[in-house]
Amino acid sequence: MSETTSTLLYCRCAYAQVVPSGVKNEVLQRLCDAGVSFETVSDLCEMAAHRDPRLKSIAQCGKLKIAACYPRAVKGLFQQAGSPLPEDTEILNMRSQTATEIVESMLG
């Protein structure tokens, strides 16, 4: 992976139904349609709850784009788990943005 390529991370929010299923399904489908590698997790909250060390790997992987929920919450989850996100991390909000906006930002 080149230095300028972002790691793409998709959070399914599978442990609670607070992200509209239409948006999260469409984002996943369109990431799958694109010829890109990407990471997905079942639920960032679940990982943060038990301080999953994988959060540290994610936070340290370089340039990062995350499709999840509110940026303030996502940043807080990583910080509380002891793995603060880099300042330039781009967080897309599947609770308030459209799937098109999110996918264009993820793949742009």
Added chain:
Amino acid sequence: MITHTHRPLRVVLYEGQGAIPLPAEARAKVMAALLDKGYAVTRTVAGQPAMPHDDRSLLLLGSFPEQKAPEIEDATGQIKIATHDITGLDTDGIVALVEKSRGDKPMNEPGKWKPWFPVIDYSRCTNCMQCLSFCLFDVYGVSEDNKIQVQNNDNCKTNCPACSRVCPEVAIMFPKYQAGPINGDEISETDAGREKIKVDISSLLGGDIYSALKDRSAAAKSRFSKERSPDKALDERKKCLTKLVGDGFIPADVLASLPSPDEILRKAEIAKARAAAALAAQ
């Protein structure tokens, strides 16, 4: 205390060199099904390596020529990599294969537990310790450098965002909550003002503690002394909690699961002392 410590198994959908790409629709269905079961899933294509792996086991799935998955060994010898060919399997078949491969290794599962705990926005938090004093379930604690922190996630009462409502800086989030700003949504000036008003309501909850923390002037201390009464404080705390339940601020089962009156008083005293010590050390 953190009890839900089982890490999800990471599954790699391998579509790199030597593998046959899956149909896009099938790929999305498989990924969604595995994610909804609690797994972490990586999709990897040629020329774009996946993130490094940091666990002891990894499951790699792909559609391979002659339906034969290659044997792969970790160069460091630290990761056990299992590989399977999934040619011809539908989504249910692939999920069943993953479940079988995981065996009896424990994993958290969506639907059986909700990750409900406060998340502190340290860009807003002023370390006032009000949440520490407010929570009767020991969710909050103080770090070695006297900073408020969430220490006991599992003590938090599911669906109860009461501490978020009493935070004067709107710095406590519950990401699984439906509405903003508690869910982490941006905070408007109106939100901030409304939340500060709520603090006045919450100050009834063991008002002696909050008064002491919020206003340590001589006058306040005098009033605090006159009003200091364990029975009165307990009665006020109960009334306030009942009101919070009635207003829909906290679930009724939180009220039902409160500690005994003696225990509440004991916890309040301990919280008061810890908060005061941390504030004094600032």
